[in-house]
Amino acid sequence: MKIFKAKDYKDMSRKAANIISAQIIMKPGCVLGLATGSSPIGTYQQLIEWYEKGDLDFAEVKSVNLDEYKGLSRDNDQSYYYFMNHNLFKHVNINLDNTYIPDGTAKDSAAECDRYNKVIQSLGGVDLQLLGLGHNGHIGFNEPGQAFEKETHLVELAESTIEANSRLFENPDDVPRYAYTMGIKNIMQARKIVVIISGEEKAEIVKEAFFGPVTPQVPASILQMHNDVTIICDEAALSKVDFI
Numbered sequence: 001m002k003i004f005k006a007k008d009y010k011d012m013s014r015k016a017a018n019i020i021s022a023q024i025i026m027k028p029g030c031v032l033g034l035a036t037g038s039s040p041i042g043t044y045q046q047l048i049e050w051y052e053k054g055d056l057d058f059a060e061v062k063s064v065n066l067d068e069y070k071g072l073s074r075d076n077d078q079s080y081y082y083f084m085n086h087n088l089f090k091h092v093n094i095n096l097d098n099t100y101i102p103d104g105t106a107k108d109s110a111a112e113c114d115r116y117n118k119v120i121q122s123l124g125g126v127d128l129q130l131l132g133l134g135h136n137g138h139i140g141f142n143e144p145g146q147a148f149e150k151e152t153h154l155v156e157l158a159e160s161t162i163e164a165n166s167r168l169f170e171n172p173d174d175v176p177r178y179a180y181t182m183g184i185k186n187i188m189q190a191r192k193i194v195v196i197i198s199g200e201e202k203a204e205i206v207k208e209a210f211f212g213p214v215t216p217q218v219p220a221s222i223l224q225m226h227n228d229v230t231i232i233c234d235e236a237a238l239s240k241v242d243f244i
């Protein structure tokens with residue numbers, strides 16, 4: 001596990017974008033595991049900037065997203081499909097046929113989870129997985145207490161997650177209660193993992209997840225067992241860890 005201290009959100013985003021760029025340059029047809037939320041927006045903006053300058057080419061890149069709210073369609077502006085399109089895909093030359101996100105409108109949840117696992121397999125697995133960290137230690141939407149060995153599944157969101165994400169919805173009651181998420185097993189099978197974390201409100205969970213015991217109560221703690229994890233925190237997110 002490598003931990004880098006970034007000055008601030010912008011510096012964190014730049015460092016993460018550099019690692020993703022290197023991945024695309026080294027393997028133009030790589031499979032990127034992508035995340036949503038506030039954490040990766042700056043990283044995507046940096047990638048777009050480098051693409052616009054002609055320094056990056058997404059023509060052969062494939063992507064699989066971590067998660068999607070159950071019940072939201074692609075054109076709902078709170079869906080993660082909409083987020084990815086708005087924050088990255090429509091700004092670069094990625095082929096949308098090579099981008100994958102769970103289908104929030106699927107009628108049969110079990111079949112959708114099975115389909116999504118097969119998508120990941122058919123792509124040959126994820127080369128680089130980008131992750132944010134939830135306030136309660138979730139990665140993707142793997143909430144505290146769930147088994148580490150799960151693959152893509154439907155999850156009932158924790159109250160704290162619903163509350164944290166309600167900032168993005170007009171009405172807190174609109175936040176979906178269920179979501180599809182890649183499981184910890186899928187995440188741990190990625191060949192390389194980059195975690196980006198910003199802000200003082202994440203400082204406590206950073207300490208617990210990466211310097212505490214490995215436990216399903218703190219899903220991100222399992223990342224300590226992966227052999228290629230890079231964690232990029234800004235100074236505020238690292239403020240409770242005094243030895244870095």
Ligand SMILES: O=P(O)(O)OC[C@H]1O[C@](O)(CO)[C@@H](O)[C@@H]1O
Binds near residue numbers: 035133
């Ligand atoms: O980056 P944020 O908005 O703090 O969210 C943390 C994590 O929680 C989620 O929103 C739930 O999947 C992730 O997309 C994100 O990485």
